[in-house]
Amino acid sequence: MIEHKIGGEMLKVENISLSFGIMKVLDDISFDIKRGEIRSIIGPNGAGKSSMLNVINGFYHPQQGSITFKGETRKQMAPHVAASHGIARTFQNIALFKGMSTLDNIMTGRNLKMKTNLFWQALHIGPARTEELENREAAERIIDFLDIQAIRKKPVGKLPYGLQKRVELGRALAAEPELLLLDEPMAGMNSEEKEDMCRFVLDVNSEFGTTIALIEHDMAVVMDLSDRVLVLDYGKQLADGLPDEVRNNQTVIDAYLGIPHEQD
Amino acid sequence: MEHDTALDTFPKLLHSHVKLRPDQDAIREKALGIWQSWSWAEAATEIRALACGLASLGLKRSEKLAIIGDNRPRLYWSMTAAQALGAVPVPLYQDAVADEMAYVLDNADVKIALVEDQEQVDKMLEIRDRCPKLEHIIFDDTRGLRHYEQDFLHDYEKIQQLGVEFDHDQPDFYDQEVAAGSADETSIMLYTSGTTGHPKGVMLSNNNVIITARNGIIREGLTSQEEVLAYLPMAWVGDNLFSYAQSYVAGFCVSCPEDATTVASDLREIGPTYYFAPPRVYENMLTQVMIRMEDAAKIKRDIFSYFMEHARKVGVKILNRESVSLKDSLLYKLGNILVYGPLKDVLGLRRTRLAYTAGEAIGPEIFDFYRSLGINIKQLYGQTECMVFICVQPDGEVFADTVGTPAIDVEIKIDDNGEIMYRSPGVFQSYYKNPESTASTKTEDGWVHTGDAGFFDDKNGHLKIIDRAKDVGKLNDGTLFAPKYIENKLKFFSFIKEAVVYGNERDFSTAFINIDLDAVGNWAERRNMAYSGYIDLAGQDEIYQLIKDCIDKVNQDLSQDSRLGNSQIRRFLILHKELDADDGELTRTRKVRRNFVGDRYDILVDALYSDRNQCHVETQVTFEDGRTGMLEADINIWDAAIYPVSAVTQDAAA
Numbered sequence: 001m002i003e004h005k006i007g008g009e010m011l012k013v014e015n016i017s018l019s020f021g022i023m024k025v026l027d028d029i030s031f032d033i034k035r036g037e038i039r040s041i042i043g044p045n046g047a048g049k050s051s052m053l054n055v056i057n058g059f060y061h062p063q064q065g066s067i068t069f070k071g072e073t074r075k076q077m078a079p080h081v082a083a084s085h086g087i088a089r090t091f092q093n094i095a096l097f098k099g100m101s102t103l104d105n106i107m108t109g110r111n112l113k114m115k116t117n118l119f120w121q122a123l124h125i126g127p128a129r130t131e132e133l134e135n136r137e138a139a140e141r142i143i144d145f146l147d148i149q150a151i152r153k154k155p156v157g158k159l160p161y162g163l164q165k166r167v168e169l170g171r172a173l174a175a176e177p178e179l180l181l182l183d184e185p186m187a188g189m190n191s192e193e194k195e196d197m198c199r200f201v202l203d204v205n206s207e208f209g210t211t212i213a214l215i216e217h218d219m220a221v222v223m224d225l226s227d228r229v230l231v232l233d234y235g236k237q238l239a240d241g242l243p244d245e246v247r248n249n250q251t252v253i254d255a256y257l258g259i260p261h262e263q264d
Numbered sequence: 265m266e267h268d269t270a271l272d273t274f275p276k277l278l279h280s281h282v283k284l285r286p287d288q289d290a291i292r293e294k295a296l297g298i299w300q301s302w303s304w305a306e307a308a309t310e311i312r313a314l315a316c317g318l319a320s321l322g323l324k325r326s327e328k329l330a331i332i333g334d335n336r337p338r339l340y341w342s343m344t345a346a347q348a349l350g351a352v353p354v355p356l357y358q359d360a361v362a363d364e365m366a367y368v369l370d371n372a373d374v375k376i377a378l379v380e381d382q383e384q385v386d387k388m389l390e391i392r393d394r395c396p397k398l399e400h401i402i403f404d405d406t407r408g409l410r411h412y413e414q415d416f417l418h419d420y421e422k423i424q425q426l427g428v429e430f431d432h433d434q435p436d437f438y439d440q441e442v443a444a445g446s447a448d449e450t451s452i453m454l455y456t457s458g459t460t461g462h463p464k465g466v467m468l469s470n471n472n473v474i475i476t477a478r479n480g481i482i483r484e485g486l487t488s489q490e491e492v493l494a495y496l497p498m499a500w501v502g503d504n505l506f507s508y509a510q511s512y513v514a515g516f517c518v519s520c521p522e523d524a525t526t527v528a529s530d531l532r533e534i535g536p537t538y539y540f541a542p543p544r545v546y547e548n549m550l551t552q553v554m555i556r557m558e559d560a561a562k563i564k565r566d567i568f569s570y571f572m573e574h575a576r577k578v579g580v581k582i583l584n585r586e587s588v589s590l591k592d593s594l595l596y597k598l599g600n601i602l603v604y605g606p607l608k609d610v611l612g613l614r615r616t617r618l619a620y621t622a623g624e625a626i627g628p629e630i631f632d633f634y635r636s637l638g639i640n641i642k643q644l645y646g647q648t649e650c651m652v653f654i655c656v657q658p659d660g661e662v663f664a665d666t667v668g669t670p671a672i673d674v675e676i677k678i679d680d681n682g683e684i685m686y687r688s689p690g691v692f693q694s695y696y697k698n699p700e701s702t703a704s705t706k707t708e709d710g711w712v713h714t715g716d717a718g719f720f721d722d723k724n725g726h727l728k729i730i731d732r733a734k735d736v737g738k739l740n741d742g743t744l745f746a747p748k749y750i751e752n753k754l755k756f757f758s759f760i761k762e763a764v765v766y767g768n769e770r771d772f773s774t775a776f777i778n779i780d781l782d783a784v785g786n787w788a789e790r791r792n793m794a795y796s797g798y799i800d801l802a803g804q805d806e807i808y809q810l811i812k813d814c815i816d817k818v819n820q821d822l823s824q825d826s827r828l829g830n831s832q833i834r835r836f837l838i839l840h841k842e843l844d845a846d847d848g849e850l851t852r853t854r855k856v857r858r859n860f861v862g863d864r865y866d867i868l869v870d871a872l873y874s875d876r877n878q879c880h881v882e883t884q885v886t887f888e889d890g891r892t893g894m895l896e897a898d899i900n901i902w903d904a905a906i907y908p909v910s911a912v913t914q915d916a917a918a
Binding site: 103136137143145147152206207 | 295296297298407410411522523525529
């Protein structure tokens with residue numbers, strides 16, 4: 001059912017290496033993400049998963065390698081450029097404006113869609129007003145989509161963790177991304193919240209056709225959701241393939257069961 | 265408001281509103297954060313298109329359309345659309361699991377199911393092979409259904425488009441079908457849950473529904489300007505009456521909440537003038553208020569408790585239009601500005617002229633809380649089998665322990681065994697495909713067995729429900745013995761956790777009491793009484809005296825009633841152990857199994873009916889880890905005070 005909607009290559013990562021001082025975080029990583037797929041990145045703690053996402057959305061600048069996004073190859077990309085090209089993300093540690101309401105947080109995700117200048121916005125007349133109404137409607141559609149009507153006006157800081165995660169997803173969706181990067185969207189959730197979140201990830205993918213790159217620890221979730229899985233361990237690429245292939249890959253099993261690593 | 269025989273079906277009522285008030289709002293729904301409304305004329309257009317669409321799918325007279333989902337305008341319209349074709353809408357409880365739905369869909373011979381969303385579609389797909397008569401499924405919300413390709417699945421809007429084309433080709437079809445509708449046709453079929461066996465489909469005719477709705481409107485003086493929030497399950501008869509039938513008869517607007525989780529804030533935004541809620545909703549609201557007051561600043565708390573105290577004193581009297589002193593009246597007005605008004609506003613009940621509750625007993629203190637704020641909350645007594653109304657409390661005559669006087673056109677009689685029976689224009693046609701149940705519930709001349717026992721109160725002529733009829737017995741002298749009624753009275757005291765009352769076919773009533781360890785323990789500690797545990801505390805004379813005082817009060821209360829007066833509790837004991845579901849003494853839902861307890865402690869029951877003042881008992885108990893042990897105790901038996909039974913008096917109880 002999911003297979004038929006996957007299109008051509010959207011993002012290609014080639015020979016990426018990233019170091020912080022002598023710490024090699026990513027070592028010669030190459031993979032691609034196809035349009036419309038759900039692509040998971042898994043690996044033990046410290047494997048370099050979040051760093052990989054940070055490289056993709058331009059937050060980290062790799063020393064080697066290149067990234068091709070929608071046909072344009074570049075060595076590095078500033079985060080705001082990545083965002084304006086249709087990449088949005090959520091964070092491992094929730095990064096919302098705690099004192100602002102759910103609605104306002106989601107509205108901030110519309111920032112790049114706002115075209116009028118500060119002058120019009122401050123006066124709240126003419127084009128700024130129309131624009132705000134359009135953006136409000138877009139935000140409301142997301143609220144409806146994520147079933148968070150009841151917390152629309154609540155300050156985000158007072159919400160339970162699972163709901164904050166959902167609001168964060170909402171803010172990322174507000175940018176109408178083509179590629180959505182989700183950094184452990186289900187961490188710290190109970191099984192019911194996880195199930196809801198899985199539903200939303202699948203719905204985002206099928207309703208909006210959004211391509212999703214996902215970091216997740218819960219293997220059951222990964223195997224259920226993903227079209228393809230990339231496995232990292234200590235900055236190295238261990239495996240890449242369909243969920244079943246990865247599941248049965250001996251190196252992956254060893255990494256997860258904690259076979260000692262040879263010292264480099 | 266005379267019963268207009270030309271307006272004997274819902275589609276006909278709809279068209280009368282299109283003529284009378286085409287631009288007035290008929291229904292509202294909050295979507296994307298904004299209240300969207302449809303006027304009567306717009307609603308009629310939607311309904312016409314849907315009805316024609318259903319016709320093009322092949323829905324015919326007397327065939328069934330299942331409706332499953334939260335309260336949504338489109339789902340309410342689908343009721344009228346089905347009725348326009350002479351088909352019968354069958355709303356189902358939207359949170360029922362697929363298996364439960366399978367029975368109803370199959371039993372009701374449902375041909376088309378109109379459901380809200382993917383969740384319901386999935387349930388339908390799961391049970392489809394068990395319901396061979398189900399031909400089509402229509403869904404309202406397309407989300408998540410993009411990749412469903414079954415040809416029997418249809419988008420609501422597509423069906424409406426089909427309907428518009430159908431209407432274009434056969435422009436007279438819809439009007440002819442509406443004109444063919446009649447008063448005696450089945451208007452709706454509602455399944456009653458039924459405590460035993462399968463649910464039964466209650467078939468109600470157009471006359472049943474429309475006349476009952478109209479009588480309710482006349483009795484309470486409702487108008488086309490009411491505001492109602494439709495938030496209770498569509499499958500429940502009350503929702504069908506309050507949010508559908510009465511809206512169509514009176515012409516008032518109904519609002520659908522945005523989501524099940526936003527009902528409280530939607531309620532506040534709409535500010536209904538006419539409101540129904542089961543007791544637990546009122547309870548929850550009160551709890552929320554109290555919790556929030558705990559967190560408020562001291563000065564606010566003090567103002568709140570001062571004025572609430574005043575409201576308790578005079579609020580109910582003012583609501584009942586009784587005279588109060590000028591000072592009290594002025595103070596109440598001040599309270600209204602400072603406390604009652606803002607509080608009602610937060611609850612969403614500021615504009616509420618009429619609030620109903622029903623279903624189960626509501627605690628007197630909860631009832632009085634709302635009434636003292638000036639909210640006219642009243643109890644009603646009703647059943648699906650008569651489109652709700654049997655009894656309603658009249659304005660100004662509201663008592664916590666009665667359900668009021670018969671509704672308009674309702675006759676009530678009490679059967680020899682104490683069972684309440686009624687006859688009314690609302691009495692259902694029959695249970696669908698179930699002549700046996702129909703025959704055992706409804707007599708040939710139209711009287712319906714309620715299964716409830718009760719009587720008309722001597723003091724005020726109101727109906728009082730005491731128990732399920734099958735649980736009511738008689739003392740040897742013929743006095744009505746309603747154990748649950750007495751037990752509930754006992755349990756209103758915080759010191760009494762459980763009570764088991766005996767007396768059927770005996771000379772007098774007796775009771776086993778379980779004290780509430782928290783409440784009684786706290787009471788004992790404040791008096792510096794030493795005790796080692798439940799069994800020790802339960803045996804002390806001070807505690808016996810405490811419980812005796814409670815029982816005396818219940819006896820005094822019972823003595824006010826000529827029918828129940830002789831069932832005052834003559835002797836009682838406090839059990840040496842707490843009744844426990846692990847020992848089979850309670851059900852898992854914590855209901856006392858009276859007969860089991862009676863058999864298990866038969867020597868105690870015998871002792872209560874002897875002249876002994878003490879009884880030795882040994883009981884096997886099951887501990888939480890499954891081990892068993894023996895519990896031994898000497899249990900005291902005390903006599904309670906007996907009050908002379910009053911003859912029929914008109915004095916109000918103290």
